[in-house]
Amino acid sequence: MADDIPLIDLELALSDDAPKSLLESVRQTGEELGILQVVNHGVPDDLIDEFHDRIARVLDLPRQEKANLASPTGHPYRGWRQWPDDFGRLELERFSIGQFDNAEDAKSAGLSEEYAQLYAHDNVWPSQDPGLADVARRYHDASVGVAEKVLELYARVLGVSPAVFPTVGRPYHTTFVVNDYPTWIYPDVPEDEDKLLLLEHADGSALTVLHQRGDYDGLQGQAVTGEWIPVPIVPGALQVFSGSLLTHWTNGLLRAGRHRVVAGGTVTRRSTAVFWHPSLDTVIEPLPAFVGPDGSDFEPVLLWDRTKGQVEEYLQVFGRPEQVAAWREGRPYVAELSEA
Numbered sequence: 001m002a003d004d005i006p007l008i009d010l011e012l013a014l015s016d017d018a019p020k021s022l023l024e025s026v027r028q029t030g031e032e033l034g035i036l037q038v039v040n041h042g043v044p045d046d047l048i049d050e051f052h053d054r055i056a057r058v059l060d061l062p063r064q065e066k067a068n069l070a071s072p073t074g075h076p077y078r079g080w081r082q083w084p085d086d087f088g089r090l091e092l093e094r095f096s097i098g099q100f101d102n103a104e105d106a107k108s109a110g111l112s113e114e115y116a117q118l119y120a121h122d123n124v125w126p127s128q129d130p131g132l133a134d135v136a137r138r139y140h141d142a143s144v145g146v147a148e149k150v151l152e153l154y155a156r157v158l159g160v161s162p163a164v165f166p167t168v169g170r171p172y173h174t175t176f177v178v179n180d181y182p183t184w185i186y187p188d189v190p191e192d193e194d195k196l197l198l199l200e201h202a203d204g205s206a207l208t209v210l211h212q213r214g215d216y217d218g219l220q221g222q223a224v225t226g227e228w229i230p231v232p233i234v235p236g237a238l239q240v241f242s243g244s245l246l247t248h249w250t251n252g253l254l255r256a257g258r259h260r261v262v263a264g265g266t267v268t269r270r271s272t273a274v275f276w277h278p279s280l281d282t283v284i285e286p287l288p289a290f291v292g293p294d295g296s297d298f299e300p301v302l303l304w305d306r307t308k309g310q311v312e313e314y315l316q317v318f319g320r321p322e323q324v325a326a327w328r329e330g331r332p333y334v335a336e337l338s339e340a
């Protein structure tokens with residue numbers, strides 16, 4: 001049983017000299033937990049720091065200034081947004097970046113007219129830092145490189161060619177978000193369950209590449225036993241979650257990593273996630289290499305069909321009435337906070 005999150009030297013694990021025990025630990029973690037920490041991952045430390053230092057300067061601006069970074073059309077996955085709980089207390093603050101700045105850029109990159117409409121609501125970039133978009137792009141692209149390497153590693157430990165996954169050398173679809181979690185300023189409570197800032201979930205990606213900053217172990221991953229295991233902050237490390245697409249492709253062999261975030265610490269906890277998927281025209285189905293004589297219970301699904309309605313579905317489930325109204329009327333939404 002994986003009872004710890006292994007720290008994997010990615011370059012070593014992909015090399016001819018990879019120790020058998022290292023590969024075995026990746027396989028076991030992939031099947032039982034779905035969360036790795038990786039070092040030697042190829043993303044330069046100074047790129048990680050530059051992106052996080054710059055986005056920190058934006059997220060540390062006064063709230064009134066940040067309100068100008070809300071999506072002008074109320075899109076929940078573009079620009080800055082605060083996320084209050086049912087009592088109006090801040091749980092999470094996010095800065096979300098679309099893969100393309102606008103629909104024109106998406107079309108220039110080869111997306112069809114229909115798919116490019118995902119980017120009809122432009123990215124929001126702060127005028128305070130004209131260089132942020134470029135650094136964000138470089139950090140994003142480097143994170144995609146990590147996802148590709150981890151997929152190659154999972155293929156290796158499962159004894160299949162990486163080419164069985166419909167991603168190698170092909171276009172991909174990503175989403176990209178920075179999460180800022182406030183410190184816990186309320187009376188302490190003994191149970192982690194009572195101070196969750198991000199509820200238990202598995203990502204819908206193939207793989208998610210995460211970086212975390214802070215001064216306590218706020219991120220937890222769930223073992224098959226149900227037990228919650230802290231994912232410690234290791235300088236320079238990146239965390240890689242398997243998402244539900246990887247489970248689908250491998251006919252259930254690789255587990256999607258369930259995770260959640262608990263409040264704590266003395267400084268704002270920050271994480272950055274790049275959610276990596278194959279191209280939107282991919283039919284997600286169990287790959288022949290993983291389907292035995294018993295077949296599969298997983299139904300095929302076109303990634304586009306799963307993606308196109310996400311904003312509406314999200315707002316239907318989680319949207320506040322004022323937020324939904326702002327989206328329908330195409331104007332910015334800034335949540336009311338009890339302590340703001």
Ligand SMILES: O=C(O)CCC(=O)C(=O)O
Pocket residue numbers: 177179198203210212219259261270271273
């Ligand atoms: O903040 C974290 O460590 C996790 C973030 C996360 O799970 C997400 O954005 O999906």
Ligand SMILES: [Fe+2]
Pocket residue numbers: 201202203259
């Ligand atoms: Fe997540």
